[in-house]
Amino acid sequence: ERLYRDNRLNPIHEGTFGIQSIDLLGRKVLGDGGAALARLGAAMDREIGAAETDPELKSHAAALSDARRLVAETTAVLAHAAKAEGAAVALANAAVYLEMLGHVVVAWIWLKQAIAARKLQPAGGDDPFLAGKLAACGYFFRWELPKIGPQAALLQSLDRTTLRMIDASL
Numbered sequence: 001e002r003l004y005r006d007n008r009l010n011p012i013h014e015g016t017f018g019i020q021s022i023d024l025l026g027r028k029v030l031g032d033g034g035a036a037l038a039r040l041g042a043a044m045d046r047e048i049g050a051a052e053t054d055p056e057l058k059s060h061a062a063a064l065s066d067a068r069r070l071v072a073e074t075t076a077v078l079a080h081a082a083k084a085e086g087a088a089v090a091l092a093n094a095a096v097y098l099e100m101l102g103h104v105v106v107a108w109i110w111l112k113q114a115i116a117a118r119k120l121q122p123a124g125g126d127d128p129f130l131a132g133k134l135a136a137c138g139y140f141f142r143w144e145l146p147k148i149g150p151q152a153a154l155l156q157s158l159d160r161t162t163l164r165m166i167d168a169s170l
């Protein structure tokens with residue numbers, strides 16, 4: 001009974017992820033002409049600017065700036081496709097968009113934490129908590145943030161594989 005009940009959660013999670021993905025891209029990003037995404041980008045720019053002046057965080061600032069630019073380019077491609085070919089083409093891979101944007105937002109949060117850690121870190125200090133924050137930030141920027149490149153490429157290709165599925169085959 002417990003195994004059956006626990007397994008019933010999987011379709012709920014999968015469906016919720018799909019709904020949240022379509023809502024993010026279709027309503028929150030494309031629905032307002034990109035205004036909300038622009039506000040998010042402006043908030044990110046504040047941390048990018050602050051991190052650019054710190055030699056230890058400068059590369060993270062550049063990486064987040066590049067990631068932000070890639071999200072904007074990808075969003076523009078999807079917005080154009082939605083207008084020219086219909087919403088289904090833009091929304092077909094909304095889950096990938098959610099993952100891509102999610103990684104960029106998490107990178108931004110890590111950069112905010114790294115900026116705070118650098119301000120609290122005494123000169124030459126080795127506070128383990130602050131060092132851990134900086135190391136985790138470095139890990140995320142080195143290992144996780146680069147994953148958005150292939151995701152953006154897939155999204156910008158306007159791949160229609162998911163649109164070729166017919167209801168009868170599900």
